[in-house]
Amino acid sequence: MIIPPLGLYIHIPFCVRKCPYCDFFSEKIGTDGVSDNYVSALIKELSLYSESCSSRTIESIYIGGGTPTLLNPKQIEMIMNAVDRNFRLSDSVEISMEANPGTVTERNIRQYRSIGINRLSLGVQSLNNDSLKRLCRIHDRHEALQAAENVAKYFQNFNIDLMHSLPGQSLKEAISDLDDVIKLNPNHISWYQLTIEEDTPYARNIPSLPKEDVIDSIYLEGYELLRQHSYEHYEVSAFAKKGFECRHNRNYWTFGDYLGAGSGAHSKMTENNRIHRQSRIENTCEYIRNISEDRISNIYASDDYIANEDLTFEYFLNRLRLFSPIPIREYEDLTGLRFENIRHLFEKYETEGLVSLREDYIVITCKGQLFINQMLEDFI
Numbered sequence: 001m002i003i004p005p006l007g008l009y010i011h012i013p014f015c016v017r018k019c020p021y022c023d024f025f026s027e028k029i030g031t032d033g034v035s036d037n038y039v040s041a042l043i044k045e046l047s048l049y050s051e052s053c054s055s056r057t058i059e060s061i062y063i064g065g066g067t068p069t070l071l072n073p074k075q076i077e078m079i080m081n082a083v084d085r086n087f088r089l090s091d092s093v094e095i096s097m098e099a100n101p102g103t104v105t106e107r108n109i110r111q112y113r114s115i116g117i118n119r120l121s122l123g124v125q126s127l128n129n130d131s132l133k134r135l136c137r138i139h140d141r142h143e144a145l146q147a148a149e150n151v152a153k154y155f156q157n158f159n160i161d162l163m164h165s166l167p168g169q170s171l172k173e174a175i176s177d178l179d180d181v182i183k184l185n186p187n188h189i190s191w192y193q194l195t196i197e198e199d200t201p202y203a204r205n206i207p208s209l210p211k212e213d214v215i216d217s218i219y220l221e222g223y224e225l226l227r228q229h230s231y232e233h234y235e236v237s238a239f240a241k242k243g244f245e246c247r248h249n250r251n252y253w254t255f256g257d258y259l260g261a262g263s264g265a266h267s268k269m270t271e272n273n274r275i276h277r278q279s280r281i282e283n284t285c286e287y288i289r290n291i292s293e294d295r296i297s298n299i300y301a302s303d304d305y306i307a308n309e310d311l312t313f314e315y316f317l318n319r320l321r322l323f324s325p326i327p328i329r330e331y332e333d334l335t336g337l338r339f340e341n342i343r344h345l346f347e348k349y350e351t352e353g354l355v356s357l358r359e360d361y362i363v364i365t366c367k368g369q370l371f372i373n374q375m376l377e378d379f380i
Contacts, residue, residue: 001270001274003056006053006057007251009259010265012066013262013263014038014067016070019135020200022197025264029067029070035284043078045291045299046087049087049259050085059247059251061095062096069108073108073111094248096121097120099120104151113155122161125162128169131173134166148184149184159187165214166194169210170214175222182225188240188244189238235321266278266279270334277302277304277305277306281300311336312335316379342379345378353368
């Protein structure tokens, strides 16, 4: 089992208000703004990993949430200084941060860039005011367009998040939304279907969504529109111009390692030929208290190793999100398992037209991309 590339994920779990479709951990920000106590606790947690990661190089950093842009540039700078102190960064490190159009100005966008953030991901979700109201977003179309224009001034590398198949959305509206985003000329577009997740307001009161035939048409027309504008469909919901794939997310899907920090963050680390997973408690106050009182073990909600019999499922659960060929050597190097033990499954998939099995790698066919979940069931 080899040691794969390492990314760093930093979670900022604050939002102005919770969106009804979102199941990521976040808390409503208080009237006094983001607590400096959280930033201090986060910085202290980062210092805990300095020694264990001393021999490794961070290839990518992703600051997600929540809404990281509720932190002011000074707070982001404090976090980045802590990263610089405690870790060795690649000379070409990709440093991404999520941004909400309702919480950014040209001034703080410029400041985030000067701090060292070199990739911004703007959560537009829609450019239709009616859809934005249904999604309970805190921005409107004008604010989103203005934010995108400002981001483009200071960031060569930026992403726009856009959802489709929204409540009450027609085929024409979904494609118009996508076309408007393409006109903003981002290097990367995350275009994904709204899904109803458990324990969300939408799950408790399901809105009226487009019918399946409309959703199918949205996909087909949207994929063609993106292709015509030179966006490569390299991952299930991600499209990028040449050379602008998200390195941090690609590391996730190629079963790379990632160190998490912050309340609600997750880690996957390769240690002594085993894969160690940790998740941190989803409670900001408890997280801060445990860190400040040096009760470090209490910040983890789970802390265990992946069993050998689960490694194949874990690997393909991630790797099948990417549409690039899968080197057989990669599977063996990252899991420590022999491909020969599962070759018969891929020979079956080949007869079903789901994959093309070559001597050294596996190619997922267009048909296979539609049956990923069925293939994964064989690995459970």
